[in-house]
Amino acid sequence: MAAYTTTLGDVEMGLEDRTVVLVEKKSCTGQIWKASGALLIVALCLGGVLLFAWCWNGRPEIMMQSGQTEAQIKEDTSKKTDPHYTLSRISSKAKAAIHLEGTYNDESSENELEWRNDQGQAFAQGGFQLVKNQIVIPQTGLYFVYSQASFRVSCSNGDEERAGKRLTPLSHRVSRYSDSIGGNASLMSAVRSVCQNTAKEDNTSGHGWYNAIYLGAVFQLNKGDKLWTETNQSPELETEEGETFFGAFAL
Template sequence: MVAYTTTPSDVEMGQEEKTMVLVEKKSSTGWIWTMSVALLTVALCLGGIQLFALYWSRKPESMTQPGQTETLVKKDTVEKDPHYTLSRISSKAKAAIHLEGYEGGESLPEQLQWRIDQGQAFAQGGFKLDNNQIVIPQTGLYFVYSQASFRVSCSDGDEEDAGKHITPLSHRIWRYSDSIGSKASLMSAVRSVCQNTAQEDVYSDGQGWYNAIYLGAVFQLNKGDQLRTETNQLSELETDEGRTFFGVFAL
């Protein structure tokens, strides 16, 4: 608001010839009104931000990118089945191979044999299976993995001897490379079963002990390298689809 006051002109001039001078004064009520409007604006902005955050926190589905729906639906399946997970990952790689295993054969009776034409097995990007070995197509980083599953009978039909002997299970991946001039062990694991068959265990269903040995890690491999497995207790192998496998994919 604006108030006006009068000031006298030159004192030597007559009273009739006084000049009116307008002087603007700032009212304190105007300053209070301006501050009130500013505070109200800030409060409205903060309230809007909180409402926006609350709205989006209750609708996570709307933020899901195309193609993620299938992943969310199959989350439980992936977590429970490593074979499914590895086959899905390797199938999306540019260069990959995934093999299914079976017990022995006429050509290699003392080895766990691998097949490229069974179950979810496949090969792409230059990988090939040659003489039961995976041949690396190009030099680079690769994830190498394998699993061997066993069903071991501990009692041998004699209940008195149950739990008195230990059966060792082993699974290993070998690498043959011209660059090193010999073979080298990439990964290996050993597990013992039948330590105490008298006590019930989640791995036993009355038909023997079920055990799986899994191997997996990243390696720098060269073109032409050959990978093969070595497994004991071949007669105890479980070769149903998805239980024994061997694979490599490029990173």
Template sequence: MAAYTTAPEDVEMGLKERMVVLVEKKSSTGLIWKVTGALLVMALCLGGILLFAWYWNGRPEMMTKSSYTEALIEKDTTEKSDPHYRLRRISSKAKAAIHLEGSYEEGESLSDQIEWRNGQGQAFAQGGFRLENNQIVIPQTGLYFVYSQASFRVSCNDGDEEGAGKRLMPLSHRIWRDSDSVGSKVSLMSAVRSACQNTAQEDSYRVGQGWYNAIYLGAVFQLNKGDKLWTETNQPSELETDEGKTFFGVFAL
């Protein structure tokens, strides 16, 4: 069996080789840590830049949304102070609606009654509603809100002489319904006012301004397809027919 011996030179050479290997390993590890640190710093810088850009790009949009919300709140508050706000809000969601403006010229109106007109002023019709023979024709069976207003201005003096009496004048406004299911016309709504009964308005009587009041009717009804609605007013010659004062309408719920 052969024996091997190690010379001092071999031992020294082995130690040198091992020392070289250890130095190389330490250098590789340090380089890795440096590269990793540099990448981490770059990632942090990039993240900061992206965050900064997102904040400034999103800030105008946030400000715009905030201003828009404030405007909506202000608009909503203003609208709710309007007495007709709820009526407009309901009618804006209606599937079908009609709104008519009234006019009256003595001797020319139909049957000495208010003549309802479509396509004039704020008047319109949609969703199948029709105006035929001064009557509103219901397009489909369902629930409807029916409304009407008649405005009056009455001269209350019986004469021009001082101390002349004031005549009482009853004013009435009614909405009729004609339905095949009912078989005859029925009164949906009606109201009566007594004109010239307010003595606090004497100064107005003397200067010829007259007595002014309005009768408003409005309620929900179950109506059938083909039903016809119309109005009847007992003093049409005393009506105020300026735009927005005398009207008649229906809208589906």
């Protein structure tokens, strides 16, 4: 936009002889506003492109995560609260670890709980070995040793008058053999009593008493030490996956 100013003529000259000259002055303000507007438009366009690109790349991931949450939230919650799942997950991340699942064979003459490293979530790594139903420690160090035995006991013995008076003890023990101590030693053990007082009432449903004994602690063990379990009432053991287990991992 152009601006015009009037120059003063010679006051001594007559009005007729006085010449008026119009001088055009260019304005910088308009050009500044035009440049600023152009820069603002470019900035807005660039921001829109970046926002679109961010939304396009992030949306599939968000949708996938929300879809997984809806489909797996119940399963993940139940697993995280299961001690068997927690122990097997922790031990699987250890350099040396073993996790065994228990089985029981009614036809076996030994009448004892058998440990397996080839079924369910069982595994062995880092030098651990299962030899003659015993865990062999690979190196000297600190280890977390754990075991659980689950029982379902039928309290009824066929005598209705004495059904409520029968008392059944359940015991589970983890033992150790070490050359350093020159023999066997009990690492940890526990005893539970079932079928007491209310056995007659519980057996009306035919399911009996359910009880689990869990053992777990940290021990200093030596290379070549052997660990095993001793459990009474073996025929009453629950041996489905995650019910009865035995393991250790290095710290």
